[in-house]
Amino acid sequence: MKKSLSGILLGLFLTGCASLPPPQPVADAEILDTPMDPVIYRTGEFNRESLFELLSAEMAGQLGQYEKSLDIYLRQTRLSRDPVIAERATRIAQFLRNHDATIHAAILWSEISPENLEPSYIASTLLLQGQQFEEALPLLERILRDPDADVAQLISSQSENFTPEMALRYLGLLDQISESQPHRADLTIARSMLYRQIGDDGMAIRLLDEGLKLSPQDPQLVLFKSEIYRLQGRFEEGFVLVSMALSEHPEDRRLQIQYAQMLLLNGELESADSAITELIKTYPDDRQLQLYLALLLLDNEQYDSSRELLEELLQSPRPDSRVHYYLGQIAELQEDPEQAIQHYLRIPPGESYLQSRAQVLMLLDSPDRYLRIKNLMTEEIRRHTEYQIDLSSLYAEWLQRNGYPEEAIEHLTLTLNQHPDEIRLLYARAMLLDTVDPEQMLQDLYHAYELDPNNPTLQNALGYTLTVHTDQYDTAYELITAALAQRPDDSAILDSMGWVLFKMGELEDALLYLERAYDMFPDPEVVGHMVQVLWSLERHDEARALLNNNLNEYPDNHHLLEAAEYIGDPL
Template identity: 40%
Template sequence: MRTTGLALLIGTLLLGGCASVSSPGARDADAGLSTDYQPGQPVYTPGELNRESVYELLAAEVAGQRQEFNTALEFYLSQAEKTRDPGVAERATRIAQFMRNPEAVLQAASIWSEVSPDPQEPDHIRANILISEQRFDEALPVLESILDDGSTEAVLMLGSKSQQLSAASAQRYEALLARYSANEPERLDLLLTRALLKRRSGDVDGALALIDEGLAIEPDQPDLLLQKIDIYRTRGEYDRALALTEQALRASPDQEQLQLQKAQLLIASDPATAIDLINELISRHPDDAQMHYYFALLTLEHEQYEASRNILTDMAGRDPHNSNLNFYLGVIDEATGNGENALTRYLSVSDGPNLQQAYTRAVGLFDTPEQANEVKQIIDQGIQRHPAITNRLRLTQADWLQQQGLESEALEIVTNALKCDPADVGLLYTHALLVEDQDPERMLSDLETAIALEPDNGMLQNALGYSLTLYTEDYERAHDLISRALEQHPNDAAVLDSMGWVLLKLDRDREALNFLRRAYDASGDPEVASHLIEALWKVGEKDAARELLQKNLEAAPDSDHLKQVADKLGASQ
């Protein structure tokens, strides 16, 4: 590690035994310094080696030796701000990195970059943190500042995060990288990352062109080949994808990702060959649990139940404490008609990411209202075993009751749960939906309470905004809430529909049509269709409205939403 300035001084003055160390706000003058120093005394002079600096830096190192890293970091950040010394700023950055504190890393590395004669390393750190934190607008100028040194790390990290960018941000980053590609046309990391950004922005043809540029330079480059194969696969061009995979495997027969890609491509069209390949790969990698897990889920997804069961059973034998495997074995039992065994499997899941879903599927095996007591028994036992998910299990029970037409019983379950935990957002949201028909004002009150607890929750913003359009005339607030939800979920059909509906209420009819068409294309839902029909009728496109109404009534003749819009528009016939 480089040490300069004050940090070098500290490296030579560490004490063997010291008094207690406190934070900068509560220091003690007995830490080995002269007793005439009083904490908080205005003795600091910028640009000089002050007693306060010596005290805090010594105290920081003592705290570090005692593994009191929060205190050490606080002292170093304080002195980095005051001294503007590159060595101190670097030391603060290293401690913040060790503690995995991204905000502190950015604070310290920013100072280090400003005062260092060579800001490349701190700028790399800042870019990596900002990109990994998905703060892409802030990362853009930092990335631009480090590209001149030919760095690949930040470029590749940007590529790995490309799917988390908005389409507009992806376009801006691609335009930035294109400038550097023009000067270094053979840099494959730039071409690959630009291709990923092109895909994110929707320009798949542009992405293919960049991939082909890279493959012209290095025909067997595996990352470029995998991207091209994946583009063919997502386009449904499976033959081309498979042919390219075979070609790539001839050049790199041991490339694991290509072998995985081949199995994935074959599983739909030639499952027997795919399963043979999967079994071969598993036998060659007997300790690669992640690969086995991937293949278990791949075969399950494509309904190759026996193959999936074999892999999962083997994994369970190797790791008998992994109860999560029972969830997937239960799914297989359920799919193959062995409900009793599936129930046992689901209820044996004791932890892991599928615990809640295991109970949901377990109660889903009961399909008549008369089985409500059996469902209650399962939920009660689940709460006894897993009290941390009590509310989620009660919601599972309420959802099952509602599906069986037992709305009043479902409402009672949620109401009682709210008495125990009135600040649970999930309970409030579900209570709002259950009480809507009989008490719309209480529904709005529930949603207001929920959004006060989680003001940035997009689901709640959309739910309250849409509800305001139904039961109030506060369309401006509804529009504001739905707009905020749309920022978080720009392609969600429900949010698009809400935006179209509130714009229609605001008489912004042509804008409304755009959102409603997008929502309908994404979902085909009868309620969304009813909104689009009403919008078409309002702008005078009555023939299109009638045609859409007829089409949807044929597909969903019992839809209350479609019947209501037909009556409203006088188009029932």
Template identity: 35%
Template sequence: MSRLYPRLSPKVLLAAGLSALLGACASAPMMPEAPPAPLAQAEPAPEPPPERAIPADSLYPLLLGEFALRRRDYDIALQQYTEQAPLLRDRGISAHATHIAQFLQREPEALASAALWVELEPDNIEANNTYATLLSRAGRTDEALPHLAMVARDQGKANFPILLNRFPQLGPERQTELISGLETLQEEFPNNASLLLTRALAYDELDQHDQALATLQALFEQDPYQYQGLLLEAKLLLEAGDETPFAHIEEALEADPEDSRLRLQYARLLTRSDIGAARGQFEILSAHAPRDGDLLFSLALINHEIGDDLAAKAYLRQLLDLGQRTDEAHYYLGRIAEQNGQLQDAVKAYMLVVEPDGPDFFSAKGRIGRILLDNGKTAEAGALFNELRQEYPETSERLYALEAEVLASVGFGAEAMTVLNEGVSALPDSSSLRYSRSLLSEKQGDLALMETDLRAIIAQDPTNATALNALGYSLANRTQRYAEARNLIEQALALEPMEPAILDSMGWVLYRQGNYDEALTYLERAYRAFPDPEVAAHLGEVLWVSGRADQARAIWRDALAKDPAHEILLSTIQRFDVSMLQNQP
């Protein structure tokens, strides 16, 4: 930008403060100044870009944008630069607009500015790299590939894995096109490790595991211990049942024992198949970083998992001594004490979990409530939740729901309803409490209250797909108001077309309307996405009444293996095929 608009006189520049503008690219607070390029000794300086005057209408907006930058008023600065960039069509201003938008994480504006930057300066490597990154994040990977190829041709390195952003959402046709483009580009860059890794990752996404492994072997010829490649190879070998899936990682760690990043991922992979070996790796990591609370916490959980509670408690107490992850340490000390029947110690530990924004606060308070109820201390449990709501008023909504959930879990349905009634009275606009009450009232057979609560949620938020689906399914399942139920479920499905629970509801209402073939279409989609026992019960029932009893039995048998006590599944099977249950081992 320092060569733009030289026709303005020095007096005008000084009076208007445009000298600040002309240095904007280097002096903007968020843009570090690039180091000067080394002076060429043999070649003459490149021809300077043509000079042109600044349009009068653009002078004030550019000044406004520059001084906004200096005041750190970045939104105004971005607005001015993005408005002026297409008007002036200057590569420096387009680049500056792109940088500001990236700094503010305003990707639509960054993408538009980068597109103009590349148009104006098509051979600029930074412009192409930036544009490719933004295109990939927007899911436009087919457009990003040529720009990354230009980066690779100029620098030899390009971040090709960014092309896999949103890969699962591209759809089969665009996925195939992208892989074809990668394979074609590989012919031009046969030894490009980044490109090889990207292809291997893409093959894995499509479950083409043999091709992924073959591509990884080509990658390892270029970089024998490439980090992401090692992890992908181990994952693929694990899934294939290989006896030594971690041999390559172990070889890499033998070559570089200080590679803590790889060792940590190796330890995490081992937790899936060899918890004892995982403990050994975490111990090595912890020995090198004895004050690392994350490693200590992992060791505590691993030792608890393998039954060494003495070691687990020692690691948790180390966390407390260090003042790290204290709520989690108290929570797991409580769990260990509870599992060992030391209920007073458990309650004391759970009470020390005090951060309502932490991951274990509500679970800890729920455990206390359950312990009190299991020991007949109903009044004490109620007093506990009342005190918690007074101490943490910002969590009242969740505490009402938690108290009702704990009461219902031990068979105190009437008491749970009393708590939810109190919660709704105190917080009448709470959709979550009304939803909890609708579920409980449906179980208790109070369909009128259920419908009242769900309709109140929908009136407050007509796009609440969960409430629409819940009401539609309940009407389809518990009444004969099928047309009304279907309308509600269709609204929910329009909002969340891939949600398995809504697909299941649509299949169920179609079945209730006698449309078996269409019902199967929805139920099979729901079951593929989410093989839940209740979905299995519905799918099996429709298969059975459609004359496909063997397929129904197969679905029910698989579901029973996962959850042999599921109430809806068992009642469905008993209605249609008692003999199958009798033949279960």
């Protein structure tokens, strides 16, 4: 009888090679003359190739060669169809955060062990996160039939991204399962979510009411129904609903929080303050709850109460750096920009770091703050070299916005000397060089495009620049066409297509693209292009009317002034 692959592997991994018997000497001729049986894979069985490959995979893992280890485990999963190997492959892929490999390994694992729901959970969660709803559906069908599964949690995170057609397909499956398991609150909530997604709030609430008849005052159902009421502005009805459920489940923290929120929405500020104070007393060590309550107060414009809670959180041993960000927001809302800046500058590198520095630059968005900004950003870039690219981009934007374009170009050039292949910097400098040095602008865009030839932003920028500064219209047309194929509703790319067609003499087609761009985003640049095309089509009255209407609003816009010069209108 052949021992199973999983059994042998388990023994190897637990005992190591020391448990193997010592090798017996074999003559070279004997090795050469011994015919080797062909390697045959049978589900769950072990062979010499599996042993060699899996030992190689484990050694690769020990040496930090995790990708190699993963490749071997995936291959052996497909060949051996063994659940232990499949699980190991899935865990390695998860460790590497390899999205596609994790899905592939988990699906193999679920096929090998259909009674085990864990791999289906893993794969379906990732597929839902990637909005691969069609692929997730068969895996979810298996999970949904498990009465212990939390369907609402699986579907809720992505339900807003479902198309109406896909939502109806999921509803069909959920409705079918609900017929045999009508008491499952998670199925009711998931179905209600999907009905909301297709715009049927009435049916969503009816489903919740049916669930509440079977399970009166069920906290999950009450919370979801009250959330729909909140979104509909039916605050008083939501408050009554939550109050009744809370009387039945006074210890339910979710209901307590929702109760406090409903009090705020109903304008019962003193009662809300008391409810929040009671929650903090009940859960004094729950910092995440305190942060949530502070943000709840912030969202409801209770700035002083929110600030008090946030300042208390700063006294904890290891305060969350986001606290300073929210305190900065409150200071901004209360028109204390200097206090806001001090909070933002206390945020260390991490999740909110770049956003906080961007906020500082916006608060100091004035040419007379030049020296302060220069000293601040120079020091930030020196201290936090890991953010040099992002900080340099923010700084250059500030300089350009506040009338220092030459210094912005100089700063980007110095940074590009250290990072010559950084696309964001190349693109940013190119945009600043438009009227200063078109030749260098084209060089930057060509370099960026070579680094990322499928990037629609770069395709469009290079194509448009070729249209404006050269007569390479065929090349420009190809680039803009490629960009438009990826972003067919992008107004900037539509404008570029209209402009290159105008340069190529395709006036009617040019106008169609420019009109689409204008309908989406009536920018003065698009208007300037439309005026010239209309004039070339001898629609002079329309061209003049469009130009004059926009010059009244943007009298100094150079695109409109160029159009006026083109049609020969005196200004």
